Amino acid sequence: MAELTMIEAIRAALFRALEEDPDIVIFGEDVGIDGGVFRATDGLIQRFGAARVRDTPLSETVIAGVAVGAAAHGLRPVAEIQFMGFIYSAIDQLVNHAARLRNRTRGRLGCPMVLRAPFGGGVKAPEHHSESMEAMLAHIPGLRVVIPSSPTRAYGLLLAAIRDPDPVVFLEPKRLYRSVSEAVEDNGKALPLDRAFVLREGGDVTLVTWGAMVQESREAADLLADEGIFAEMIDLGTLKPYDRATVRDSVRKTGRCVIVHEAPLTAGFGAEIAADLAEHCLTSLLAPVRRVAGYDTVMPYPRLERHYMPSTARVVNAVRSVMEFT
Numbered sequence: 001m002a003e004l005t006m007i008e009a010i011r012a013a014l015f016r017a018l019e020e021d022p023d024i025v026i027f028g029e030d031v032g033i034d035g036g037v038f039r040a041t042d043g044l045i046q047r048f049g050a051a052r053v054r055d056t057p058l059s060e061t062v063i064a065g066v067a068v069g070a071a072a073h074g075l076r077p078v079a080e081i082q083f084m085g086f087i088y089s090a091i092d093q094l095v096n097h098a099a100r101l102r103n104r105t106r107g108r109l110g111c112p113m114v115l116r117a118p119f120g121g122g123v124k125a126p127e128h129h130s131e132s133m134e135a136m137l138a139h140i141p142g143l144r145v146v147i148p149s150s151p152t153r154a155y156g157l158l159l160a161a162i163r164d165p166d167p168v169v170f171l172e173p174k175r176l177y178r179s180v181s182e183a184v185e186d187n188g189k190a191l192p193l194d195r196a197f198v199l200r201e202g203g204d205v206t207l208v209t210w211g212a213m214v215q216e217s218r219e220a221a222d223l224l225a226d227e228g229i230f231a232e233m234i235d236l237g238t239l240k241p242y243d244r245a246t247v248r249d250s251v252r253k254t255g256r257c258v259i260v261h262e263a264p265l266t267a268g269f270g271a272e273i274a275a276d277l278a279e280h281c282l283t284s285l286l287a288p289v290r291r292v293a294g295y296d297t298v299m300p301y302p303r304l305e306r307h308y309m310p311s312t313a314r315v316v317n318a319v320r321s322v323m324e325f326t
Helices: 006-020 044-048 060-072 084-098 134-138 151-163 213-226 244-254 269-280 302-308 312-324
Strands: 002-005 024-028 053-055 076-080 114-119 144-146 168-173 181-184 197-200 205-209 231-235 238-240 257-264 290-294
Touching: 002 006, 002 151, 006 024, 006 044, 006 151, 006 168, 006 181, 024 060, 044 053, 060 076, 060 084, 084 114, 114 151, 134 144, 134 168, 134 238, 134 269, 144 151, 151 168, 151 181, 197 213, 205 213, 205 244, 205 312, 213 231, 213 257, 213 312, 231 244, 244 257, 244 269, 257 269, 257 312, 269 290, 290 312
Parallel strands: 024 053, 024 076, 076 114, 114 168, 144 168, 205 231, 205 257, 257 290
Antiparallel strands: 002 181, 144 238, 197 231
């Protein structure tokens, strides 16, 4: 079993998918000859040829539109948007075509496509390269939004997304691309979509998070355990549709919840989780649900980036506040 970084696990999943299914095609800006801006597709064109791994023009609208058309005609495209900040040009195709195609044709056509995009901050990237706008995508009916938080989950969830009969946006936290590694078995086994992962059990507070923020949440949980506060930590994995049952069951057990995400606070996906808990777990809550999030401003340039992103200390302080609530 090889020790892989997240980017290597993604590449392994793409290799596996291309080998297993001749209908899978990969395309995007620089994904072929250069192997992608982060080298996620490095070596694919040499192994599978330019007919299945294709470089495209610098047009996100074209990339998304071609993916929809290819999926409707029986292929399984895996398209790459170089950075999430460039995805806005593809929104028309995602909202009006990819997400609606099955409903529009009353099931005669599907849209089994995956749109991959690196997202989030932490790598000192310039403007338009560090957005975390997953809530915008999660608002689109008919679209799945999947976010891995480790190499193992990147491998298994990407395979599941590629095999899914409906469109999936697969958001990859680029801060984790090379910062973490773990043993990943390249066995072609997919992980379940729409199911949260309970990373650690605890009885005092529920920590709900996803993507790169799993790292800060795990560090916070370790520090809190030293204080005698034992957090149950949940990685959503899939944001749309997210595993409400697992989150509700945990909060009914702990009575407290802190939601951690990098995206701006207002209308971030944490607000949906908090609203669901208020509606379904009110009598179990011993304290208000707290959110630890980015600020309602554009992600700052590199020197201020770390001040914007939620820190381990902010998560610890939020948990302490809900534990002290009376």
